Each structure stands twice: as structure tokens, then as C-alpha cells.
Amino acid sequence: MSLNKCEESQVIARTLKSLEYEAKEQGVTLPSAKLPLPEFLSALKKCGLPIYSTTFGTFLSGETALSSYDRFEKHDNKPLPVPCTADQARAFLAVFPLSTLDWPASAYENSAMGPSFHDPKYQLRGERSADLLVPLSRWPKDDPERLEIARLLLENDGADPNGHEPVYHCWCYTPSELAYSPLHIAAGTGDKEMVELLLEFGADKEKKDGNAKTAEDMARAKSKVDVVKLLEGWHGVGDGSHL
Secondary structure: OOOOOOOHHHHHHHHHHHHHHHHHHHOOOOOOOOHHHHHHHHHHHOOOOOOOOOHHHHHHHOHHHHHHHHHHHHOOOOOOOOOHHHHHHHHHHHOOOHHHHOHHHOOOOOOOOOOHHHHHHHHHOOOOHHHHHHHOOOOOOOOHHHHHHHHHHHHHHOOOOOOOOOHOOOOOHHHHOOOOOOHHHHHHHOHHHHHHHHHHOOOOOOOOOOOHHHHHHHHHOOHHHHHHHHHHOOOOOOOOOOO
């Protein structure tokens, strides 16, 4: 089966669209969509517009973590956006390392979120890792590059496998949605390989969502038998010791 992979022009177009509002607010001219990807990314960095984790999440998966939560919660089976390639992800990280994509305190100063969300636990090495890993956990299971990109983020850049969206979204999302970790999403979709990878990098199988459900509970409720067996037999957190 031939996988539908994202062309450079598609990745660039959706990245530009995600930045339109902020660019207009700050009076910044965005780079041309006609540039090759490496040149586009370099020009994007030079234009001075802050690039955050949500932009990279859209670059990778074509949707935000909140869109992923919503589609997952509503059992939306419509085709997913076309994901990027591992090479495209590496190109982005070469220009915008993960450590530069954290939301600064200034982003919260005049918002309802409040400056407390600059706390380290809400950064990419904390709960905001969900911006990247939750949409990635919904990629088609026949796409091997989802695992390659997840490993790249977890291993080299240290994204937290236990992240979930911060509570400032509570005005429009339920408690259960707020607390879905990437492991919950991967388990609920039956992606055994992604579940195993997340466990290898320290995902907590006992982590509960807003309804006090673990990833195993999620897999069991959705009849994902192979995932249930994997989670039942997994011992330790990130130590590689499992049955």
C-alpha cells in the first residue's frame, strides 16, 4: 500500500496559515510559500515571528492537539490531515530546535492563562509536549515515520511522553479531554507500536484522565485486545522490562 505523504508545498501552506493571525497582529511579513522547505524555514526564522510548539504540531500533523482531542472524543473517522515526513521534521528541528519552541512568560501576561503557565511543567519537556505527541499518536498505524518522528522528539529533544493540554482550555473542553496523554490516545486507537515506544521512553501507564481512566482502561473500552495485553504485561516505567 502506498502511503499518502505530505508534499513540501502542503507543509508550508498549513504552517503559513497557522501563523497568519499572529503575523498580522505583529505587522510581520511571512516568507513566500513558493520557497523550497529549507529556504522557507530559514526565512521564517529571520522574519522574527515567535514560533511555538503549536506551530510545529501543525507542521508535523496538520492539526493541533486540541483538534486531535476533539476528533478522538467524538469518534470522528474522517480522514486525518496528511502527515509530514521524517525528513521534513528534521529540517524543521534543524532551524527551530525543540528548546526554542517553548511559550515565553510574555505570551501569558495579558491573557486569561496567567503567567503561571510559564512554569516548567507546562513547557515542551513537560505538559506542552502534548502539542506534538498527541496529534502524532493519531497518525495512521501503517505509517512507520510516525515512530521515527516520535523517537526523534523523545530521544534527542527530550519531549515528555506524559504531557497533556494545560487546564486553561477548560472553558471549552471536558476534564477527561484535558487529561488525555499521548499514551491514552495511542491506546484508544489501538496503535500497539506507538504505545510500546511511549512506554519505553517513560510513559506512565497508571496516569489517569479526568474520568480516572488509565490508557489500559481506554484500550479495554475500545476492544483493543493487543494493546490491553501489552499494558497488562508492562512492568516499570521506561526501563525496558516488560513481559
